[in-house]
Amino acid sequence: MAAAAATTRRRTASYSTLSTKHNPSLPTNHLTNKNGLGFLSENPVRIRPLSLSCSRPAKLPMKVSATSAATPVMETSKLSSGAVPTIVDVDLGDRSYPIYIGSGLLDQPDLLQRHVHGKRVLVVTNTTVAPLYLDKVVSALTVGNPNVTVESVILPDGEKYKDMDTLMKVFDKAIESRLDRRCTFVALGGGVIGDMCGYAAASFLRGVNFIQIPTTVMAQVDSSVGGKTGINHRLGKNLIGAFYQPQCVLIDTNTLNTLPDRELASGLAEVIKYGLIRDAPFFEWQEKNIQALMARDPDAFAYAIKRSCENKAEVVSQDEKESGLRATLNLGHTFGHAIETSYGYGHWLHGEAVAAGTVMAVDMSYRLGWIDESIVERTNNILKQAKLPTTPPEMMTIDMFKSVMAVDKKVADGLLRLILLKGPLGSCVFTGDYDRKALDETLHAFCKS
Amino acid sequence: MAAAAATTRRRTASYSTLSTKHNPSLPTNHLTNKNGLGFLSENPVRIRPLSLSCSRPAKLPMKVSATSAATPVMETSKLSSGAVPTIVDVDLGDRSYPIYIGSGLLDQPDLLQRHVHGKRVLVVTNTTVAPLYLDKVVSALTVGNPNVTVESVILPDGEKYKDMDTLMKVFDKAIESRLDRRCTFVALGGGVIGDMCGYAAASFLRGVNFIQIPTTVMAQVDSSVGGKTGINHRLGKNLIGAFYQPQCVLIDTNTLNTLPDRELASGLAEVIKYGLIRDAPFFEWQEKNIQALMARDPDAFAYAIKRSCENKAEVVSQDEKESGLRATLNLGHTFGHAIETSYGYGHWLHGEAVAAGTVMAVDMSYRLGWIDESIVERTNNILKQAKLPTTPPEMMTIDMFKSVMAVDKKVADGLLRLILLKGPLGSCVFTGDYDRKALDETLHAFCKS
Numbered sequence: 086m087a088a089a090a091a092t093t094r095r096r097t098a099s100y101s102t103l104s105t106k107h108n109p110s111l112p113t114n115h116l117t118n119k120n121g122l123g124f125l126s127e128n129p130v131r132i133r134p135l136s137l138s139c140s141r142p143a144k145l146p147m148k149v150s151a152t153s154a155a156t157p158v159m160e161t162s163k164l165s166s167g168a169v170p171t172i173v174d175v176d177l178g179d180r181s182y183p184i185y186i187g188s189g190l191l192d193q194p195d196l197l198q199r200h201v202h203g204k205r206v207l208v209v210t211n212t213t214v215a216p217l218y219l220d221k222v223v224s225a226l227t228v229g230n231p232n233v234t235v236e237s238v239i240l241p242d243g244e245k246y247k248d249m250d251t252l253m254k255v256f257d258k259a260i261e262s263r264l265d266r267r268c269t270f271v272a273l274g275g276g277v278i279g280d281m282c283g284y285a286a287a288s289f290l291r292g293v294n295f296i297q298i299p300t301t302v303m304a305q306v307d308s309s310v311g312g313k314t315g316i317n318h319r320l321g322k323n324l325i326g327a328f329y330q331p332q333c334v335l336i337d338t339n340t341l342n343t344l345p346d347r348e349l350a351s352g353l354a355e356v357i358k359y360g361l362i363r364d365a366p367f368f369e370w371q372e373k374n375i376q377a378l379m380a381r382d383p384d385a386f387a388y389a390i391k392r393s394c395e396n397k398a399e400v401v402s403q404d405e406k407e408s409g410l411r412a413t414l415n416l417g418h419t420f421g422h423a424i425e426t427s428y429g430y431g432h433w434l435h436g437e438a439v440a441a442g443t444v445m446a447v448d449m450s451y452r453l454g455w456i457d458e459s460i461v462e463r464t465n466n467i468l469k470q471a472k473l474p475t476t477p478p479e480m481m482t483i484d485m486f487k488s489v490m491a492v493d494k495k496v497a498d499g500l501l502r503l504i505l506l507k508g509p510l511g512s513c514v515f516t517g518d519y520d521r522k523a524l525d526e527t528l529h530a531f532c533k534s
Numbered sequence: 535m536a537a538a539a540a541t542t543r544r545r546t547a548s549y550s551t552l553s554t555k556h557n558p559s560l561p562t563n564h565l566t567n568k569n570g571l572g573f574l575s576e577n578p579v580r581i582r583p584l585s586l587s588c589s590r591p592a593k594l595p596m597k598v599s600a601t602s603a604a605t606p607v608m609e610t611s612k613l614s615s616g617a618v619p620t621i622v623d624v625d626l627g628d629r630s631y632p633i634y635i636g637s638g639l640l641d642q643p644d645l646l647q648r649h650v651h652g653k654r655v656l657v658v659t660n661t662t663v664a665p666l667y668l669d670k671v672v673s674a675l676t677v678g679n680p681n682v683t684v685e686s687v688i689l690p691d692g693e694k695y696k697d698m699d700t701l702m703k704v705f706d707k708a709i710e711s712r713l714d715r716r717c718t719f720v721a722l723g724g725g726v727i728g729d730m731c732g733y734a735a736a737s738f739l740r741g742v743n744f745i746q747i748p749t750t751v752m753a754q755v756d757s758s759v760g761g762k763t764g765i766n767h768r769l770g771k772n773l774i775g776a777f778y779q780p781q782c783v784l785i786d787t788n789t790l791n792t793l794p795d796r797e798l799a800s801g802l803a804e805v806i807k808y809g810l811i812r813d814a815p816f817f818e819w820q821e822k823n824i825q826a827l828m829a830r831d832p833d834a835f836a837y838a839i840k841r842s843c844e845n846k847a848e849v850v851s852q853d854e855k856e857s858g859l860r861a862t863l864n865l866g867h868t869f870g871h872a873i874e875t876s877y878g879y880g881h882w883l884h885g886e887a888v889a890a891g892t893v894m895a896v897d898m899s900y901r902l903g904w905i906d907e908s909i910v911e912r913t914n915n916i917l918k919q920a921k922l923p924t925t926p927p928e929m930m931t932i933d934m935f936k937s938v939m940a941v942d943k944k945v946a947d948g949l950l951r952l953i954l955l956k957g958p959l960g961s962c963v964f965t966g967d968y969d970r971k972a973l974d975e976t977l978h979a980f981c982k983s
Contacts, residue, residue, distance in 0.1 A: 204947050249698060260769045265945040288737075290943045291764060291775045292855070315740060320709045326740045327776065406741070494739045496714040498653050 170196065171387075173394045175310065176402040180330040184310060184394050188383065190337040191221050191298070194228045200332040201226065202294045203267030206235045207259055209282035210273040211242040214300055217343050222273050222298060236262045240278070244430035247277045247317045249325070255285040269294045269332070275301035275348070276308035276435060280326070283314030287329035297331045300340040302352020302386075303436055306359075306393035307414075309334045311401040317430065321492045322422045328406050336394075338387055346472075351436025353378060353471045354417075356389050358443065359396040361464065362413050362504070365511030367392050372463065375470045412495055412515040416504045417443030423489035424477050433478065440473035447506055449527040453519055455507040463510075476531055483528045619645065620836075622843045624759065625851040629779040633759060633843050637832065639786040640670050640747070643677045649781040650675065651743045652716030655684045656708055658731035659722040660691040663749055666792050671722050671747060685711045689727070693879035696726045696766045698774070704734040718743045718781070724750035724797070725757035725884060729775070732763030736778035746780045749789040751801020751835075752885055755808075755842035756863075758783045760850040766879065770941045771871045777855050785843075787836055795921075800885025802827060802920045803866075805838050807892065808845040810913065811862050811953065814960030816841050821912065824919045861944055861964040865953040866892030872938035873926050882927065889922035896955055898976040902968055904956040912959075925980055932977045 170187035185196055206226055210219055215237070223235045238258040240251055259268070270293060272282035279297050286295035299309035315326015341349065356378075360368025370388075371378070377385040397414065404410040421442030424433060447464045450456045468475050495502045495515075502517040503524075619636035634645055655675055659668055664686070672684045687707040689700050708717070719742060721731035728746050735744035748758035764775015790798065805827075809817025819837075820827070826834040846863065853859040870891030873882060896913045899905045917924050944951045944964075951966040952973075 249702060253698060256767060256774055260767055260773055260941055263941050263945070265947065266943060267946050284737075288733075288764075288774050288776060290773060291762065291777050313740065315737075318705060318709055324709055324739060325705055325737050327737060328740050492709055492712050494715060496712070497716050498714065 171391050173391065173398050175330070175398045177330060177405055180312075180405075182331060182333050184334040184336065184398065186305075186336045186338065186387065186391050186394065188338045188387070190335055191218070191225050191339070194225045194230070196333075197222075197225045197296065197298075197335060198230055198233075200294075200296055201233060201269045202332070203265070203269060204232050204234065205262070205264050205268040206233060206271055207255075207262065207264060207268060208235060208237040208271045208273050209240065209255055209278060209285065210237065211240045211278055213242040214274040214278070215239045218273060218298075218300060218340060222271065226271070236264070240281070242277075244277055244317070244425065244435065247281055247430070248319075249316060252281055252285055252316055255281065256289060259285070259289050264289070264293075266290045266293055269296060271296045271298060272309070272331075273298045273300065274304070275299065276304045279304050279309045280314050280323070281316060283312070283329055283331065284316060284326050287314055287327040292329070295329075295331050297334040299334065299336060301344055301348050302341065302390075303348070303355060303434075304352075305336045305338075305341075305390050306352055307355040307397060309336075310394055310397045311411075312405065317426075321426055321489060324492070324494070330405075334394075336390060338383065338390065341381070341386060347434060347437075349381070350379070350472045351434040353389075354436035354440040354443065354468070354473055356393050357464075357467055357471070358414070358416050358439070359393050360511065361443070361447070361460075361506060362416050362513040363400075363511055364392070364396055365509070367396070368463075368467075368510060372467055375467055379471065409515060412502070413504050413513050415495070416506075416513060417441075417446050419490055419493050419495060419501070419503055420445040420477070420486065422493065423486045424481060426489045427481060427485040428478050433474075437474050438477075440468045440471075441475060441477045444468065444475045445477070445527055445531055446504060448530065449503070449519075449523050450506040452523040452526050453505065453507075455505060455514075460506060460510055479533065481532055482534050483525075483532045486528055486532065620840050622840065622847050624779070624847045626779060626854055629761075629854075631780060631782050633783040633785065633847065635754075635785045635787065635836065635840050635843065637787045637836070639784055640667070640674050640788070643674045643679070645782075646671075646674045646745065646747075646784060647679055647682075649743075649745055650682065650718045651781070652714070652718060653681050653683065654711070654713050654717040655682060655720055656704075656711065656713060656717060657684060657686040657720045657722050658689065658704055658727060658734065659686065660689045660727055662691040663723040663727070664688045667722060667747075667749060667789060671720065675720070685713070689730070691726075693726055693766070693874065693884065696730055696879070697768075698765060701730055701734055701765055704730065705738060708734070708738050713738070713742070715739045715742055718745060720745045720747060721758070721780075722747045722749065723753070724748065725753045728753050728758045729763050729772070730765060732761070732778055732780065733765060733775050736763055736776035741778070743781050744778075746783040748783065748785060750793055751790065751798050751839075752804060752883075753801075754785045754787075754790075754839050755801055756804040756846060758785075759843055759846045760860075761854065770875055770938060773941070773943070779854075783843075785839060787832065787839065790830070790835060796883065796886075798830070799828070799921045800883040802838075803885035803889040803892065803917070803922055805842050806913075806916055806920070807863070807865050807888070808842050809960065810892070810896070810909075810955060811865050811962040812849075812960055813841070813845055814958070816845070817912075817916075817959060821916055824916055828920065858964060861951070862953050862962050864944070865955075865962060866890075866895050868939055868942050868944060868950070868952055869894040869926070869935065871942065872935045873930060875938045876930060876934040877927050882923070886923050889917045889920075890924060890926045893917065893924045894926070894976055894980055895953060897979065898952070898968075898972050899955040901972040901975050902954065902956075904954060904963075909955060909959055928982065930981055931983050932974075932981045935977055935981070 170185040170190055173184040175182055175184065190196055208219065208222055219237060226235050227233055236258060238255055240246060240254060270282050270286040272279040272295065279299055283295060286293050297309035299305045312328050312330035314329050315323045318324040357371060360371055374385050378389060400411050400414055417439045421438035424438040424441060444465060447461050451458060451461045465475050490501055493501060500517040502515060504513055504515050507514045619634040619639055622633040624631055624633065639645055657668065657671055668686060675684050676682055685707060687704055689695060689703060719731050719735040721728040721744065728748055732744060735742050746758040748754045761777050761779035763778050764772045767773040806820060809820055823834050827838060849860050849863060866888045870887035873887040873890060893914060896910050900907060900910045914924050939950055942950060949966040951964060953962055953964050956963045
């Protein structure tokens with residue numbers, strides 16, 4: 086059976102995923118499913134690996150009528166079909182938690198409130214997201230729950246503020262508000278907010294509970310899941326941080342309605358990544374549906390988010406602290422981080438740098454003779470359709486790449502390990518065992534000097 | 535049998551320890567044992583609870599001749615008797631580690647080298663300790679081990695530098711040195727260095743290995759064991775940090791030879807604490823041997839350190855993240871932290887503040903009717919003999935205490951929980967269920983305004 090094959094094959098050392106032929110029944114007409122729940126109901130078992138559970142549990146009450154009065158932004162048309170979340174579980178023993186995915190989930194206070202510990206909450210958000218969703222989140226935290234008090238800290242928006250000075254503002258607020266160990270931090274925003282709030286939660290009083298409410302595609306499909314938290318150092322990205330898991334991730338897909346096009350495309354770089362490294366059918370689905378995604382089709386997005394979270398959850402469940410498998414999620418990131426660090430945070434979005442980095446990693450894989458040229462072409466093609474860059478900024482030099490890549494977290498005993506594609510679509514390796522010439526050639530091919 | 539009673543009783547909810555009558559065989563003439571190993575050989579089994587092991591394992595080679603050439607500071611007279619370390623294990627599943635205790639252990643490179651992961655080491659120390667022991671530690675890390683390279687970062691000395699700005703210097707050095715995830719951080723110094731280096735290790739690249747080499751009594755008997763790491767915030771002590779366990783703790787008691795008297799006495803405040811909260815026979819031993827300790831008798835110190843580490847290891851093994859039992863190790867610390875924070879870091883040493891705080895906690899316990907007056911007197915008496923303060927600084931006001939204590943990590947949902955003595959010597963409680971009047975009376979008794 087396809088599901089068993091998928092589960093088994095995903096556990097092999099080469100990190101291959103199922104190829105199309107193993108899953109011929111995967112529907113390609115998913116977009117005809119208009120129940121607002123993605124495509125789960127069509128194959129609730131087959132896509133469920135051992136380490137995940139994807140279900141619509143009967144225990145979740147639909148508190149629609151109770152909460153609608155407090156939720157002015159809610160789209161009523163979504164309510165009947167979108168109120169029951171899809172759930173993807175991240176299986177990490179006593180650190181397991183659910184990812185809730187659905188439209189209008191912020192209008193269901195119960196979902197959020199069941200994961201709040203203690204009576205005090207600190208919402209960490211930024212100047213862009215606060216005017217859009219802070220009131221809504223405060224309402225979701227407090228409706229019918231008068232014992233809870235909510236503080237908030239609003240940080241400046243952008244990767245360039247993902248630093249220690251800005252992080253200290255979170256500690257300042259938490260301490261001045263006299264929050265104690267039984268408080269809960271809530272990250273409301275994109276990847277930067279999630280990473281910073283998570284690291285603050287990991288460190289405040291040596292660790293308090295936290296909840297992720299990601300509001301960008303990037304955060305919903307990747308950064309909010311799996312417990313990687315941290316901040317940047319002037320010499321490199323995410324060099325200071327912690328592995329620290331949230332109590333839950335709540336993805337209200339309605340928050341994407343306010344996301345700028347460029348941010349939306351940036352998140353697609355990570356969606357495309359899952360297809361390339363471990364999920365060929367998902368990549369093929371993306372090729373067919375990239376225009377629907379660019380047109381913000383809600384069902385297409387619901388599916389892309391769910392499938393991405395499933396991939397992420399499965400990898401994280403097997404390798405929480407990135408001893409091997411998890412590193413494969415960083416396809417294109419080593420090149421991408423070099424771009425972000427050298428070009429200056431804020432010029433390119435993270436996903437834009439990852440897109441160019443992915444093209445470079447795929448190019449290098451091809452130079453090593455590890456993949457067919459068709460994969461190079463298909464990667465370039467889908468990224469271009471997603472309006473993402475496929476070359477680094479012109480100012481990038483070979484030395485810039487080498488300098489930043491030397492402090493990458495994946496260096497071990499001086500050896501830079503990379504995620505490279507190898508084999509059929511959906512297969513990759515994480516290795517330091519490659520011909521250095523190929524890396525040099527790739528850098529020369531993409532840099533003028 | 536006494537040992538079984540001890541093990542069982544220490545697991546009860548009230549955190550009582552064995553009383554004297556359960557252990558009548560505990561020798562009081564320990565100082566006549568001059569083998570340089572403390573007093574382990576006299577009762578190697580009886581004082582060994584389930585979660586600890588204290589032994590002289592045959593597997594440890596005595597690399598005396600191989601290392602003596604590289605160890606100019608070594609006291610030869612100690613070598614034959616002091617080279618085999620006492621080992622106390624901290625039992626935390628896959629995060630378990632040994633505490634090595636003995637004189638001249640820095641002259642045994644094998645002890646340290648077996649716990650170094652990777653080829654790169656960063657020693658974190660301060661301007662006081664570096665001139666005394668940095669060369670010795672570098673030698674211990676590299677003798678016969680040419681593949682290892684050692685970097686070091688020397689921080690300013692003192693509690694007032696236990697802050698984010700100083701911590702960043704550790705990250706700067708690690709990143710500029712291009713250390714990777716397979717490196718090892720080594721904390722060489724007192725409690726401040728251990729806490730900062732540990733938090734840096736917890737956060738650098740989301741976690742690297744680290745080793746504690748404590749060089750003060752305070753660090754050897756308390757702060758280096760158990761994985762509490764962190765830094766201060768201007769509004770309170772240790773408010774930012776992580777629970778992060780070392781690979782090992784290496785206590786070379788010879789390092790105490792260079793410790794100033796005031797630092798030495800400061801550490802005794804924590805030794806006395808163990809007796810008061812859970813180990814009456816140890817307190818009684820301290821009463822008999824306080825003059826020997828103040829005279830720096832090496833055997834007395836070896837025993838005090840070993841017994842303290844055993845108590846600490848047992849508590850940490852049962853409650854790593856301070857959900858209850860572990861909090862009892864903070865007797866006097868809530869009052870003490872208020873003193874340190876209000877008076878300004880650096881005026882009083884941590885143990886001095888803890889000593890005054892302990893007297894206040896004991897006073898409050900007595901006012902609540904929870905202990906006999908004799909315990910109040912004995913506490914005052916032994917602290918005075920240790921030349922430690924028994925009242926807070928004159929500048930401390932009631933408001934200062936209340937203001938800092940309100941942000942203490944032991945506040946839960948607004949309620950300040952305290953460690954108070956209750957019952958016979960060696961028994962305590964961690965509770966928020968006490969008459970607020972007693973706290974007010976204690977504050978009034980010790981403050982002028």
